[in-house]
Amino acid sequence: MSGRTPTSFTADDYRSRMERAARAAADAGLAGLLVAPGPDLVWLTGYAPTAITERLTLLVLTPDRPPVLVVPTLEAPDAARAPGAEALSLRDWTDGKDPYAATAALLDSTGRYGVSDNAWALHLLGLQRALPDTSHTALTEALPMLRAVKDAAELELMAAAGAAADAAFEEIRTVPFAGRRESEVGADLAGLLRRFGHAQVDFTIVASGPNGANPHHEVGDRVIEDGDMVVLDFGGLKDGYGSDTSRTVHVGEPDDEERAVHDIVRAAQEAGFRAVRPGAACQDVDRAARQVIADAGYGEYFIHRTGHGIGVTTHEPPYMIEGEEQPLVPGMCFSVEPGIYLPGRFGVRIEDIVTVTEDGGRRLNDTTRELVVVN
16 A cells, blocks of 8 residues: 555646536536535545534536635635645635625526535525525435545555454454443444544444344443344544444354354355446345345345445445446445344344456455354
């Protein structure tokens, strides 16, 4: 690995992203994109305000003019230092002035715009008052694949994040589980993710025994017992790109049913991975994994989609679910994470992040998928 970080992306990288986004907006029949602070703004410009406040900050991307970042005057110096600042112009506004009027001057008064999903209603309503004949749609609905295909540098960062999560798992499997609370093991996991380079920990699910039947249990005060199956699902951001992996461990030796259920999930996860190839539909990955579990008689206990996209956020399009016909493209990154959840008893989930290659798929997580016995 070269040690690339988000600040290693150049102004030309960000210029290319903004140009691509503006073209995609035009192809989708939009007059442009309005991007508020959040992951889309970071991906497009490298700019993340130190504090997200009620003051309007908005990137305006249109196909017929250079990109403009509307920003409060007091935050303009920080915005000017962003890695992508050379590729755009700043339009600042001072307290007491109307930022919506300033932004409206950049827009088509009757256009339809894609708006980043995390834009404040306060700001969207302000723009609607300034330009009542405009209309808006969520950016994720209009351009769901905008960030989905990663370039070589992004894939390098994704692989490094996956390797860091793998290192955290190799360490956590050596610590005591029995007699400790889920929250204590979760704190260990969070600490390990940070030790191996994560700046942000988004989740550390530690679901023991019957709690494992809840896919999003996270952590609680339950004391882990000998004989428990324990679902571990953890991830976050390292150098601006996401990790997310799941492994299921057992405290002491598992019984035959527990081992059999784990083997079914492992086979389903392998089937989902083997379905990854350019041109396949997202739903094909879900179908392949789900069929294995259904054939084994546990179909009703697989209660979530098989996967989700990942990049500058840990959950983003595309989604591996029935009905999603988006074709897979080299550079897409997403999870493959089937599971079986037996209410009141235990759950099993196995998850890798996978990227699409020219002739198939490549896992970005390499820890064992066998059932690991812990103490």
